[in-house]
Amino acid sequence: MDFGFIMHPRSLSELRIMLPPYGIPFLPLGTSDILKELCLKKGLVKDLFDLKNVVSENGTRCAGKVLCVYLAPEQFLENQGAALELLKVASDRLKDWGAGVIGLGGLTGVVGSRGKELNEQISIPVTSGNCFTVHSTIKVFERIVNETGFDFSDLKVTIVGFPGSISLAVSQILAKKGVNLVLVSKRETSFLKQFVSLIKDTTDVDVEFTNSLSDGLKMSKIIFTATSTGSIIDPDLLDKGTVVIDIAQPRDVIEKKKKREDVLIVDGGIVTLPSNGRKKYKMFDWNGNDIPGCLGETILLALEDRSEPFSIGRKLPIEKIEEIGVLGKKHGIVADNLISFKKPISNESFQKFVEIFKSN
Numbered sequence: 001m002d003f004g005f006i007m008h009p010r011s012l013s014e015l016r017i018m019l020p021p022y023g024i025p026f027l028p029l030g031t032s033d034i035l036k037e038l039c040l041k042k043g044l045v046k047d048l049f050d051l052k053n054v055v056s057e058n059g060t061r062c063a064g065k066v067l068c069v070y071l072a073p074e075q076f077l078e079n080q081g082a083a084l085e086l087l088k089v090a091s092d093r094l095k096d097w098g099a100g101v102i103g104l105g106g107l108t109g110v111v112g113s114r115g116k117e118l119n120e121q122i123s124i125p126v127t128s129g130n131c132f133t134v135h136s137t138i139k140v141f142e143r144i145v146n147e148t149g150f151d152f153s154d155l156k157v158t159i160v161g162f163p164g165s166i167s168l169a170v171s172q173i174l175a176k177k178g179v180n181l182v183l184v185s186k187r188e189t190s191f192l193k194q195f196v197s198l199i200k201d202t203t204d205v206d207v208e209f210t211n212s213l214s215d216g217l218k219m220s221k222i223i224f225t226a227t228s229t230g231s232i233i234d235p236d237l238l239d240k241g242t243v244v245i246d247i248a249q250p251r252d253v254i255e256k257k258k259k260r261e262d263v264l265i266v267d268g269g270i271v272t273l274p275s276n277g278r279k280k281y282k283m284f285d286w287n288g289n290d291i292p293g294c295l296g297e298t299i300l301l302a303l304e305d306r307s308e309p310f311s312i313g314r315k316l317p318i319e320k321i322e323e324i325g326v327l328g329k330k331h332g333i334v335a336d337n338l339i340s341f342k343k344p345i346s347n348e349s350f351q352k353f354v355e356i357f358k359s360n
């Protein structure tokens with residue numbers, strides 16, 4: 001079965017650069033509102049790239065078409081009605097092309113109750129890819145913890161973006177492993193209170209809550225972050241020896257020219273396609289065969305001929321996260337590499353960081 005995938009520009013600056021071929025001139029900084037208005041008016045949905053022949057480790061094949069909806073990231077939250085209409089246009093095009101399942105990249109998976117509304121309104125299933133994103137994020141965390149030699153039950157971890165779909169699932173999995181949690185949420189809702197009581201009743205872990213991001217970042221040495229806002233964490237303000245696993249797209253950690261060596265910023269939710277001895281796939285500006293987990297999940301569903309809305313809505317069943325991890329292993333699509341701002345983290349700099357982590 002073949003698949004479709006829908007993406008969006010990762011920032012207003014990227015959007016600005018991508019628009020001129022489609023009749024929207026390069027507008028200077030300070031014209032964001034005009035640019036966003038133009039994007040809403042034009043409603044651009046365009047081809048980004050095709051993956052003509054994806055080959056899994058066991059030789060199964062599929063192909064995919066990737067479309068881009070030209071809105072700024074924040075417009076997917078600010079203009080959900082218009083964004084949903086454009087997602088329907090994109091889905092119809094992907095259906096006509098022959099897709100059997102559609103993956104929703106980045107914030108396209110957040111619109112309309114996290115994929116539920118789109119899934120009800122079109123005739124092919126969609127997935128946010130969040131189950132595989134969570135699975136691969138946990139794998140990266142386990143690798144870091146194993147290499148630092150820590151015990152899970154000694155650890156306290158901060159989770160920013162609670163109770164988002166990804167953060168909620170990550171919190172549940174970590175609590176089951178015995179990891180103590182600090183939840184950073186914008187507000188203390190009844191959902192959050194119920195979650196905290198459930199964790200306290202069913203596990204031995206401590207759960208703390210804060211609505212202050214700066215406090216949350218100081219309360220533990222390992223931070224998971226998956227908000228829908230982006231650019232909320234300044235790496236220069238982190239304590240020495242902090243690890244941040246940044247799952248958000250757009251990123252939550254601001255990219256600085258000068259990178260600190262005493263903090264580790266890891267791109268979360270990234271998986272690697274098997275190369276099977278062939279050349280690297282050509283995909284937009286992604287590095288080699290490293291792709292976001294949401295695209296990885298869409299490819300896995302296509303390879304398995306499973307035309308189903310695997311991950312939609314806020315609550316992701318833990319069994320599904322485990323199931324998609326097994327499929328990833330079967331097809332050789334796994335969270336293999338430690339990556340920071342799209343570049344591999346060398347073993348040498350990782351080991352240097354581990355020493356700093358242990359001594360702080």
Ligand SMILES: NC(=O)c1ccc[n+]([C@@H]2O[C@H](COP(=O)([O-])OP(=O)(O)OC[C@H]3O[C@@H](n4cnc5c(N)ncnc54)[C@H](OP(=O)(O)O)[C@@H]3O)[C@@H](O)[C@H]2O)c1
Nearest residue numbers: 106107161164165166226227228229248249269292293294
């Ligand atoms: N790496 C990958 O492959 C991959 C795959 C899928 C998704 N993603 C990305 O992961 C992120 C989260 O996705 P999701 O599906 O979990 O979205 P979601 O369900 O909308 O969760 C985002 C959560 O972040 C909260 N939030 C926003 N700003 C915050 C702030 N300043 N401080 C604390 N919390 C804040 C939101 O709260 P409110 O609801 O109260 O606003 C919401 O609960 C998105 O950026 C998405 O693009 C990455």
